[in-house]
Amino acid sequence: MLLNKNDEIRLKIDALTNLGSGIGKYKEMAVFVDGTAVGDEIIAHIIKVKKNYAVGKVAKIVKASKDRIVCDCEVASQCGGCAFRHISYEAELREKQQAVSDVMMRIGSVDFPAKEILHIEKPERYRNKAQIPVALSKEGNITVGFYSKRSHRVVASEDCLLQMPQFKNVVSAVKKYIAENPVTIYDESTHKGLIRHIYLRRGRVTGEIMVCLVINGDSAPKKERLIEALTGCGESISSIVLNINKKDTNVVLGDKCITIWGKDYIEDELCSLKFRISPLSFYQVNPEGTEILYGKAREYADLKDNETLLDLYCGAGTIGLTMAKKAKQIIGVEVIPQAIENAKENAEINGITNARFICDDASGAAKTLYCEGIRPNVVVLDPPRKGCSADVLKTVADMNPDRVVYVSCDSATLARDCKIFAELGYAVKEYTAVDMFPRTTHCECVALLIKK
Ligand code: SAH
Numbered sequence: 001m002l003l004n005k006n007d008e009i010r011l012k013i014d015a016l017t018n019l020g021s022g023i024g025k026y027k028e029m030a031v032f033v034d035g036t037a038v039g040d041e042i043i044a045h046i047i048k049v050k051k052n053y054a055v056g057k058v059a060k061i062v063k064a065s066k067d068r069i070v071c072d073c074e075v076a077s078q079c080g081g082c083a084f085r086h087i088s089y090e091a092e093l094r095e096k097q098q099a100v101s102d103v104m105m106r107i108g109s110v111d112f113p114a115k116e117i118l119h120i121e122k123p124e125r126y127r128n129k130a131q132i133p134v135a136l137s138k139e140g141n142i143t144v145g146f147y148s149k150r151s152h153r154v155v156a157s158e159d160c161l162l163q164m165p166q167f168k169n170v171v172s173a174v175k176k177y178i179a180e181n182p183v184t185i186y187d188e189s190t191h192k193g194l195i196r197h198i199y200l201r202r203g204r205v206t207g208e209i210m211v212c213l214v215i216n217g218d219s220a221p222k223k224e225r226l227i228e229a230l231t232g233c234g235e236s237i238s239s240i241v242l243n244i245n246k247k248d249t250n251v252v253l254g255d256k257c258i259t260i261w262g263k264d265y266i267e268d269e270l271c272s273l274k275f276r277i278s279p280l281s282f283y284q285v286n287p288e289g290t291e292i293l294y295g296k297a298r299e300y301a302d303l304k305d306n307e308t309l310l311d312l313y314c315g316a317g318t319i320g321l322t323m324a325k326k327a328k329q330i331i332g333v334e335v336i337p338q339a340i341e342n343a344k345e346n347a348e349i350n351g352i353t354n355a356r357f358i359c360d361d362a363s364g365a366a367k368t369l370y371c372e373g374i375r376p377n378v379v380v381l382d383p384p385r386k387g388c389s390a391d392v393l394k395t396v397a398d399m400n401p402d403r404v405v406y407v408s409c410d411s412a413t414l415a416r417d418c419k420i421f422a423e424l425g426y427a428v429k430e431y432t433a434v435d436m437f438p439r440t441t442h443c444e445c446v447a448l449l450i451k452k
């Protein structure tokens with residue numbers, strides 16, 4: 001064996017993986033070390049040895065990379081949220097730009113790199129949404145926080161530097177309600193107990209906050225006390241909702257929501273339009289970044305007055321509606337009924353009359369539209385992380401649009417789908433990474449594909 005567990009070796013970090021871990025070479029063997037930066041020279045303590053690689057942790061930094069900054073979060077090394085709090089934002093952007101280009105060239109067979117990465121000014125406090133697990137500590141204390149890396153252990157933390165600052169008071173109020181009332185806490189291993197997650201959303205422009213308690217039950221005991229605690233917490237709460245999730249699952253939200261106070265939704269503004277968002281509807285988590293992303297998508301779509309846009313995976317209709325003024329007609333497709341309801345209301349409250357929304361699976365809806373003779377000039381695709389199914393890509397190509405704008409939160413599936421599109425006659429003309437998730441390993445990307 002070249003290396004053994006508990007060995008201490010000197011290592012120079014040459015690159016970062018797309019999961020934010022540093023890589024160095026030890027006699028031809030790759031060694032992965034979390035929390036390091038390109039250029040670091042470290043003593044690594046080896047914690048795992050496999051046939052082709054090893055994993056270490058930092059025992060000592062011998063020479064610090066020039067990318068390093070002082071980490072400003074106490075729980076960063078345990079929490080699974082951030083991966084880049086120890087390097088400058090410029091270094092993070094450089095890594096993300098490179099990672100997106102690498103994957104598009106390697107998996108997507110695109111032979112040019114991404115345009116310069118777009119990003120928000122300050123990579124802090126951007127998140128308008130939090131899903132905070134609630135657990136009991138070994139000592140029996142109520143713990144709220146975030147899951148540690150690759151596990152469901154809750155790292156206690158009542159605030160997070162990525163989240164909007166208003167959430168801290170809201171979380172304290174919920175914690176107080178739990179502590180002072182006969183309310184149990186959900187235990188994943190026994191599937192018993194009531195409170196699973198505190199799910200929060202806030203409209204950046206309107207300031208409206210929705211508080212949703214995810215529960216393994218049908219009601220919250222002494223719910224008037226919960227309402228009192230929240231409405232008295234000093235933040236602008238506009239909606240209090242219970243989400244019922246009685247399933248033995250990792251999925252945070254159940255299908256049913258009961259509003260116990262205020263509105264069933266919050267409102268926010270993006271790109272000068274108003275949006276109504278229900279708890280189960282998708283809404284981008286970085287609103288300032290969203291305007292940058294949608295701006296780039298709008299530029300790539302380059303719609304003309306007489307053109308039709310098909311917005312597949314449209315959520316609450318946001319992308320399509322922000323382009324509607326420039327188009328003859330927009331058609332949105334989305335599988336979650338509450339999101340489609342929001343999309344229709346969103347068209348109405350913005351006085352948009354050239355939009356139509358269909359609640360269906362993207363694949364089925366695309367085929368139906370194709371059979372109806374719909375031939376959009378531009379198709380926007382914005383699927384979840386797993387990307388599009390092959391038959392969605394095929395039907396889109398059959399519709400023969402001039403341009404396809406593909407928005408993706410996972411450049412690996414984007415690259416895979418671009419390769420399939422190449423066989424269907426569409427080539428990537430340009431693509432841009434947009435850092436929607438500063439300090440984490442995730443990065444958004446938008447690509448323009450045109451008919452070859
Ligand atoms: N474009 C929207 C939403 C993007 S997120 C925005 O920018 O806000 C992806 C959306 O795809 C989610 O709303 C999800 O509910 C939806 N979705 C997931 N699988 C789908 C499918 N098979 N067919 C249609 N929509 C789907």
